[in-house]
Structures are given as structure tokens and as C-alpha cells.
Amino acid sequence: xxxLLKLALGDVKILISEVFTISLIxxxxxxxxxxxNVVRGYVVGDxxxxxxxxxxxxxxxxxxxxxxxxxPIWVLVLISMYLMSNYLSHDLIPTYVKLVYVGASKRFVITxxxxxxxxxxxxxxxxxxxxxLTASQVMFRFTAYVLRTPYExxxxxxxxxxxxxxxxxxxxxxxxxxxxxxxxxxxx
Amino acid sequence: MIFKLIPWGSLRLVAIVTITASIAIxxxxxxxxxxxxxxxxxxxxxxxxxVITSSTSKLPHTxxxxxxxxxxxxxxGIELVSPEVITPVVxxxxxxxxxxxxxxxxxxxxxxxxxxxxxxGDNEVxxxxxxxxxxxxxxxxxxxxxxxxxxxxxxxxxxxxxxxNTSLDDEVVGDLRVVQELRGVSPDYVTLVRIRAGGLIDTLxxxxxxxxxxDIMPLxxxxxxxxxxxxxxxxxxxxxxxxxxxxxxxxxxxxxVLTASSLAMYYSVLWSLSSLKPIINSLKFLGLSSRVLxxxxxxxxLTLGITAGxxxxxxxxxTLNLIFNITAxxxxxxxxxxxxxxKVLTSSALLPSTIILLTILVKSKAIAEx
Numbered sequence: 275x276x277x278l279l280k281l282a283l284g285d286v287k288i289l290i291s292e293v294f295t296i297s298l299i300x301x302x303x304x305x306x307x308x309x310x311n312v313v314r315g316y317v318v319g320d321x322x323x324x325x326x327x328x329x330x331x332x333x334x335x336x337x338x339x340x341x342x343x344x345x346p347i348w349v350l351v352l353i354s355m356y357l358m359s360n361y362l363s364h365d366l367i368p369t370y371v372k373l374v375y376v377g378a379s380k381r382f383v384i385t386x387x388x389x390x391x392x393x394x395x396x397x398x399x400x401x402x403x404x405x406x407l408t409a410s411q412v413m414f415r416f417t418a419y420v421l422r423t424p425y426e427x428x429x430x431x432x433x434x435x436x437x438x439x440x441x442x443x444x445x446x447x448x449x450x451x452x453x454x455x456x457x458x459x460x461x462x
Numbered sequence: 463m464i465f466k467l468i469p470w471g472s473l474r475l476v477a478i479v480t481i482t483a484s485i486a487i488x489x490x491x492x493x494x495x496x497x498x499x500x501x502x503x504x505x506x507x508x509x510x511x512x513v514i515t516s517s518t519s520k521l522p523h524t525x526x527x528x529x530x531x532x533x534x535x536x537x538x539g540i541e542l543v544s545p546e547v548i549t550p551v552v553x554x555x556x557x558x559x560x561x562x563x564x565x566x567x568x569x570x571x572x573x574x575x576x577x578x579x580x581x582x583g584d585n586e587v588x589x590x591x592x593x594x595x596x597x598x599x600x601x602x603x604x605x606x607x608x609x610x611x612x613x614x615x616x617x618x619x620x621x622x623x624x625x626x627n628t629s630l631d632d633e634v635v636g637d638l639r640v641v642q643e644l645r646g647v648s649p650d651y652v653t654l655v656r657i658r659a660g661g662l663i664d665t666l667x668x669x670x671x672x673x674x675x676x677d678i679m680p681l682x683x684x685x686x687x688x689x690x691x692x693x694x695x696x697x698x699x700x701x702x703x704x705x706x707x708x709x710x711x712x713x714x715x716x717x718x719v720l721t722a723s724s725l726a727m728y729y730s731v732l733w734s735l736s737s738l739k740p741i742i743n744s745l746k747f748l749g750l751s752s753r754v755l756x757x758x759x760x761x762x763x764l765t766l767g768i769t770a771g772x773x774x775x776x777x778x779x780x781t782l783n784l785i786f787n788i789t790a791x792x793x794x795x796x797x798x799x800x801x802x803x804x805k806v807l808t809s810s811a812l813l814p815s816t817i818i819l820l821t822i823l824v825k826s827k828a829i830a831e832x
Contacts, residue, residue, distance in 0.1 A: 291733035298726035305718040324610045325697045328550045331557040354482040417713040423706040
């Protein structure tokens with residue numbers, strides 16, 4: 275099993291570069307979600323009579339502003355993650371082709387490729403999540419200290435964590451489809 | 463010719479990450495600049511104006527100051543003194559700002575184009591063009607407005623719609639005395655005092671504050687005015703907190719985007735260099751020196767970084783422009799207008815190229831070793 279994993283993952287240095295590039299891009303969207311949640315968490319109770327209209331209006335505006343900022347970041351991250359995952363097996367295709375040439379079954383090679391994609395997707399999600407959340411909290415604390423503004427904790431709900439896991443894994447696997455197709459069509 | 467030795471296609475990954483980073487940096491930067499512009503200009507009408515507001519209120523819009531118009535107006539060099547009261551009102555189901563001004567000064571106050579007539583009676587108002595489009599209000603319409611601080615209702619007639627290209631375009635403008643009544647304050651108190659004195663404003667403000675017989679400074683929030691005082695203070699606190707946290711959010715998102723993008727670009731260059739290893743080894747085998755190789759990579763990356771930066775800025779600007787046109791983005795009841803900012807463009811173009819260049823220079827030894 276360890277041998278199979280080593281074969282699937284290839285050079286550790288390249289793997290680290292790949293995982294960190296994708297993780298850091300994923301951390302952008304993690305941070306954006308965590309920061310958006312700060313404003314989403316505000317609930318204005320009906321305690322100020324007519325003033326409530328003003329409070330609700332302004333907080334709705336603030337929520338919309340944070341959402342609108344996070345939308346382009348989401349779209350951008352999704353597209354670039356898909357494109358990056360296209361390159362994940364770029365360096366390993368010659369190795370995979372050689373394996374097929376020396377007699378390995380296509381099924382074995384596809385298993386190796388899928389294993390590689392799963393490992394990279396999982397690590398990217400985990401590292402991206404940790405980095406994005408930690409960075410947004412540390413930076414929010416830092417700016418609150420510098421600007422002398424109130425501190426709120428940027429957070430992620432369980433649904434955000436699951437959503438990010440599904441999206442990261444799905445996009446990275448989708449990005450691998452061109453490589454898989456090439457391998458399936460290989461005539462060796 | 464030498465630059466063709468390393469094909470552009472081999473840097474495709476760096477291009478994807480760089481464009482991603484540039485778009486993230488540009489859109490966050492443009493967003494931030496636009497929001498700040500809206501926040502800072504929501505009380506300003508003319509760039510040369512000085513606006514005196516409450517120093518203790520968290521938000522200038524909710525604070526009050528006692529004013530002495532005649533005393534200020536007597537100071538030599540002052541062209542205009544305009545006491546103004548701002549109060550939130552419910553109009554057509556939406557919360558908007560109603561600004562009470564001395565309507566005889568309206569033409570001096572803003573260089574506005576008016577459709578319809580100036581107000582003639584107390585219950586006539588002028589509506590800014592952006593608000594008129596947003597709420598579909600036309601000249602000749604009548605509406606009942608409810609003042610939030612006092613709960614008073616008054617029927618108003620829209621006598622005109624104006625375009626001033628200032629924050630006033632998002633507001634309703636009415637008579638000062640009527641608005642003071644709706645705000646629940648005595649005639650001595652206003653939200654702000656606007657002073658216009660051409661280029662002499664700093665000197666004049668210094669003169670005003672240094673003259674002990676004038677008691678307008680330091681400014682203070684009055685302790686007695688209509689409405690429930692504790693509610694107003696809490697609302698001021700809550701609104702001020704919301705605005706401060708939002709500004710903090712904008713700064714945090716900018717720092718986050720800059721940090722994550724820089725690191726992502728660093729790792730993407732490492733990833734690309736690993737993929738380029740066979741090409742680099744072949745070129746070295748053919749006799750190309752490490753210095754030339756590093757230079758070729760550096761020039762290509764620099765070109766890529768700057769192009770991606772400019773492209774990222776253009777994409778961000780066009781995307782945000784589209785979003786701002788589709789959705790009415792408002793901050794503190796004022797429309798946010800997208801600003802084209804040269805500093806953001808420079809950062810978007812220079813930051814990625816600098817990071818890529820530095821990574822290549824740092825890794826030049828590894829390139830030399832193949």
C-alpha cells in the first residue's frame with residue numbers, strides 16, 4: 275500500500291508545490307467565507323422601535339457588500355482550481371505511459387492517478403481550510419488592533435466546511451478528467 | 463530569439479495563478495477604494511468644504527452639534543455657512559436620509575441641475591436623481607414620510623428632481639426647520655455645519671478655534687433632544703460598530719488576498735520550475751549558461767506578471783462594474799460608485815511580477831544546478 279502511494283504521489287517536492295499552490299488559492303475562498311460570516315452573524319432585534327428600520331437597512335447593505343466581494347473571489351477560485359488540477363498529472367503522464375508500455379494494466383494506472391488526485395484534493399482542502407481560517411482570524415485581530423475597531427471572530431459553520439470539501443474535491447477530480455481520458459485512449 | 467528557447471506554454475500554470483492573484487488583488491482593492499470613497503464623501507458636497515460634526519458620536523450622521531452660524535459667517539473670508547440636519551426617514555417603504563438645509567442656499571451649496579421647480583412651501587422636497595431612479599419617484603408625486611427619530615409623519619410633495627454628482631443625489635432635501643422638527647431637535651442644533659472658504663479653509667478654522675469668545679469648539683453632543691436618548695445612543699453605537707467592523711473586514715480581506723496570492727505565486731513558480739527541469743537540463747547540455755537561463759526566465763516572468771496584472775485589473779473592473787450596475791450597492795444609504803484607481807492598477811501589475819521575479823532570483827542557484 276505504501277509503495278502504491280509512493281508511486282502515485284511521485285516526487286515529494288513537486289507534490290508539496292502542487293498542494294500548497296492549490297491550498298493557498300483555496301484559502302482565499304475560505305477566508306472570504308469566514309469574513310462574510312462575521313457580518314452575517316448580526317441579528318438586529320426589534321428593540322429600537324422605528325430606529326430598527328435604519329439598523330436593519332444598514333446591516334443589510336453591509337451584508338450585501340461582503341457577499342458581493344466574496345462572489346468574484348469564489349468564481350475566480352473555482353475556475354483556477356479546475357485549471358490547476360488540469361496540470362496536476364502533467365509531469366507524471368510520461369511515467370504512466372511507460373508503466374502501461376512495460377505491461378501495467380490501464381486500470382492500475384488509472385487507480386494510481388485517482389489516488390493522487392484524491393490525496394491532493396484532500397490535502398488542499400485541509401491545508402486551505404486551516405490556513406484560510408487561521409489567516410483571516412489573525413489578520414482580523416491585527417487590523418482590529420491597528421485600527422482600534424471592535425474584534426469579532428471570523429468563523430466557518432459546519433455547512434461551510436462540508437461545502438468547501440465537496441467543491442475542492444469535485445473540482446480537482448473534474449480537472450483530472452482530461453488526463454484520465456488521455457490515459458484511457460492510450461493505445462499501448 | 464533566445465527567449466523562444468523556453469516556450470510560453472511551459473509557464474501556463476504561473477499565468478493562471480498570476481491572473482487569479484491579480485484579479486483577487488484588483489477586485490478587493492477597487493472594492494475597498496470605492497467603499498471608502500462612499501463613506502468619506504457621504505457628508506461632503508464640495509471638496510473644499512469643511513464640515514463640523516459631533517466629535518463624540520460614533521457616526522456623524524447620528525450626532526448633533528450646537529451651532530452659531532452668524533458668528534462663523536462674520537469671520538472674514540468665509541463664503542458660505544450651511545447648517546444641515548440629517549435624519550433617517552421611511553419613504554416608499556425604504557429608509558433614506560432626509561437632509562434639511564437652508565433652501566435659499568441650495569444653488570450655492572451644490573452645482574445642481576434641477577428638473578421641476580424649487581420648493582415653495584414647507585412640505586415640498588427635492589429628490590436626488592439616484593434616489594429618484596432607485597425608488598421610482600417623479601416630480602409631482604406626493605408621499606407620506608415617517609421620521610425615524612420621532613415617529614412623526616408628514617405628507618410631502620416632490621417639487622423637483624436634481625442631479626449634483628454628489629452624495630446629495632441619494633437623499634431627499636427639505637427645509638431646515640421642518641427637518642429639525644422631524645428629527646426632534648430645537649432650532650439651535652444641527653447634524654453638521656458646512657463651511658466654505660475657498661482655499662483659506664485651514665487658516666480660517668485655526669482662527670475660529672483660537673478665538674476664545676466663540677464657543678462653538680469643542681463640539682459636543684447635546685444631552686436633551688426629542689426622542690428616547692438611550693435608544694439614539696445605542697443605535698449610534700450599533701451603527702458605528704457595524705461601519706467600523708466593515709472597514710476592518712475590508713482591510714483584512716486585502717491583507718488576506720495579498721498574503722495568499724503572494725504565497726500561491728511563489729509555489730506556482732516552484733511547480734513550474736520543476737516541470738521545466740527537462741528543458742532546462744537540455745539547454746544547459748547544449749551550452750547555455752545558468753545566468754542566461756535565469757535572465758530568460760526572469761524577463762519572461764516579468765512580462766507575464768505585468769500583462770497578467772493589467773489584464774486582471776481590467777477583468778476586475780469590468781466584472782465589478784457589471785455587478786454594481788445589476789445590483790444597487792449602497793453603504794450608509796448612499797449608492798456606491800465604482801472608482802477607477804491608478805494605485806490599484808499599479809499594485810495589481812507590480813506585485814505579481816515582483817514576487818515571480820524574486821522567486822526566480824532566489825531559485826537561480828537551483829536552476830544553475832539543474
